[in-house]
Amino acid sequence: MPDLPLVIFDGHCGFCRIWVDLLTALTPGQFRWAPSQEVGDDHPQIPREQFSKSVQLVQPDGSVESGARAIFRIASAAPGFAWLFRAYEHIPLAAPASEAFYRFIAAHRDFGYQATRVLWGRRIEPASFEIARRVFVRLLALVYLVAFWSFAKQSAGLIGSNGILPLDRYLAGMHQAFGASAWRLAPTLFWFNASDTAIRWLPLAGIAIALLALTGLAHRTCFALLFLLYLSVVAAGQDFMSFQWDYLLLETGFLAIFLTNTRISHWLFRLLLFRLMFFSGWVKLASGDPTWHGLTALTFHYHTQPLPIPLAWYMDQLPLWFQQTSTFLVLGVELGAPLLLLLPRRPRISGAACLIALQVLILTTGNYAFFNWLTIALCLLMFDDQFYARFRVRRPESARSPGRVWRKVLAAVASLIVLLNLGQFSRLFFGDAGSPLDALLHVTEPFGIVNSYGLFASMTTTRPEIVVQGSDDGATWRDYAFPYKPGDVSRRPAWVAPYQPRLDWQMWFAALGNYQSNDWFLNLMVRLLQGSPEVASLFERTPFGNRPPRYVRAVLYEYRFTTLAERHATHAWWGRVPRGSYFPAISLGDIRAR
Numbered sequence: 031m032p033d034l035p036l037v038i039f040d041g042h043c044g045f046c047r048i049w050v051d052l053l054t055a056l057t058p059g060q061f062r063w064a065p066s067q068e069v070g071d072d073h074p075q076i077p078r079e080q081f082s083k084s085v086q087l088v089q090p091d092g093s094v095e096s097g098a099r100a101i102f103r104i105a106s107a108a109p110g111f112a113w114l115f116r117a118y119e120h121i122p123l124a125a126p127a128s129e130a131f132y133r134f135i136a137a138h139r140d141f142g143y144q145a146t147r148v149l150w151g152r153r154i155e156p157a158s159f160e161i162a163r164r165v166f167v168r169l170l171a172l173v174y175l176v177a178f179w180s181f182a183k184q185s186a187g188l189i190g191s192n193g194i195l196p197l198d199r200y201l202a203g204m205h206q207a208f209g210a211s212a213w214r215l216a217p218t219l220f221w222f223n224a225s226d227t228a229i230r231w232l233p234l235a236g237i238a239i240a241l242l243a244l245t246g247l248a249h250r251t252c253f254a255l256l257f258l259l260y261l262s263v264v265a266a267g268q269d270f271m272s273f274q275w276d277y278l279l280l281e282t283g284f285l286a287i288f289l290t291n292t293r294i295s296h297w298l299f300r301l302l303l304f305r306l307m308f309f310s311g312w313v314k315l316a317s318g319d320p321t322w323h324g325l326t327a328l329t330f331h332y333h334t335q336p337l338p339i340p341l342a343w344y345m346d347q348l349p350l351w352f353q354q355t356s357t358f359l360v361l362g363v364e365l366g367a368p369l370l371l372l373l374p375r376r377p378r379i380s381g382a383a384c385l386i387a388l389q390v391l392i393l394t395t396g397n398y399a400f401f402n403w404l405t406i407a408l409c410l411l412m413f414d415d416q417f418y419a420r421f422r423v424r425r426p427e428s429a430r431s432p433g434r435v436w437r438k439v440l441a442a443v444a445s446l447i448v449l450l451n452l453g454q455f456s457r458l459f460f461g462d463a464g465s466p467l468d469a470l471l472h473v474t475e476p477f478g479i480v481n482s483y484g485l486f487a488s489m490t491t492t493r494p495e496i497v498v499q500g501s502d503d504g505a506t507w508r509d510y511a512f513p514y515k516p517g518d519v520s521r522r523p524a525w526v527a528p529y530q531p532r533l534d535w536q537m538w539f540a541a542l543g544n545y546q547s548n549d550w551f552l553n554l555m556v557r558l559l560q561g562s563p564e565v566a567s568l569f570e571r572t573p574f575g576n577r578p579p580r581y582v583r584a585v586l587y588e589y590r591f592t593t594l595a596e597r598h599a600t601h602a603w604w605g606r607v608p609r610g611s612y613f614p615a616i617s618l619g620d621i622r623a624r
Contacts, residue, residue, distance in 0.1 A: 036064060198224040216265045399528055
């Protein structure tokens, strides 16, 4: 190997040896490596004192480079790092800044060694995420499977021809209002066929492809099809498919099409997880909501969240100091842990572990469909193969690196994603300023490939609940029973996630406003008067069996969890007080469904 360049380093420096081992692994067979204590005398052209100050790169022609320049030259020989030396040479101030930083580290090697151990560990390996990538592919396929199954069970009642928001009418209205632009504003395959048969079969196709993706075979093709199908469902679902996790699944699914064993692919997912969690924390503080600023948000959250589960009742009983501490920790994790994701492996893994812990706490106290599971899947992508090796998990053979054409496609997609991320951050901090990035966001928003996130920016402090009622005579009213939302005060809260009962969820949002601002609610009431079996299937029980009532109405109550004493005395999970009418009594003679 005499024709290979020679890298001479200080063999007595532990810090140097850690980084030499990494560079050796990144550039196999491209350099010779030797400690200065062994070969220094063979190179009299290099002053002896220079060996203790910086690494020396000796080329076959005898020329020598040292310091940061030598490091960048060596690193540029590793696959994917060729840009480093070009940046060193051509970016203004890059070279002097790099050399100054190198001299500082060289003069403080003990500090550098300790910092390296904190950030990377005792040994640095080339980052590999094959285990995490394969786990993620299957978890994402499972999330898609649940999402399509959840929608398939409810699709006829939500958007079928006898549903609450019939899809064929929606698309006809979109076409009438926007003409040829309607397809871009509502990108869905249902433009070709919006029949009940198509509404039934499209999510079933999604289930079949998700099952294929579970095997790991042709996963990029599967994820491309799954993205297209789920985008079609979200665009067609109108108010019932407008939740943040629906768009998180679209964004994650889009990136999964381009998931490879490359750094750029991994960083796109890291950027997504950072934005998802940092935005969630930032909007809570930026909203000015007094419950977040006063650390009292969790004193309200457990009983005012859309669909609590049994553990939420017990959490609601805990003392104020515990709730305030918990609120502080939530804000700390959502704002602090995402920053750790941008750092080297040890902080990155710690940040991901904190986010997983937060998601587990959320999913054990509330029903948020597949949101928490999808977020956990994203977090697991942050754990490299070196982490899994400690648990004796066998590292799979690395996947084949993408070819030149695929790399160019990935670079183009990454450039678009980065620009859209910059636009989202600009919106977060400066608002909608009408910039070119904002215009780009407006164009891509219907496709859900880069979105804004932030649940519970303002905490609701009361829990209004709508109770839908029917009557045959206008005097005696009987309640419709929803499957999961609070109704009967004695009924135990249910754990239903990752399935999402979308009508139950929309009833929570509707209760925060009025029926005039929720157009779908009027249609719901008319469908009940018509006795639509598809809509009736969305309820746990209808009080009139298979026939419709003559009248329907909706009344409003304020719900709260019972106290320990009340629960012991009455066995009720909820207490409630009436708050008047939400929707006036009507019959079919009064109004027609639109």
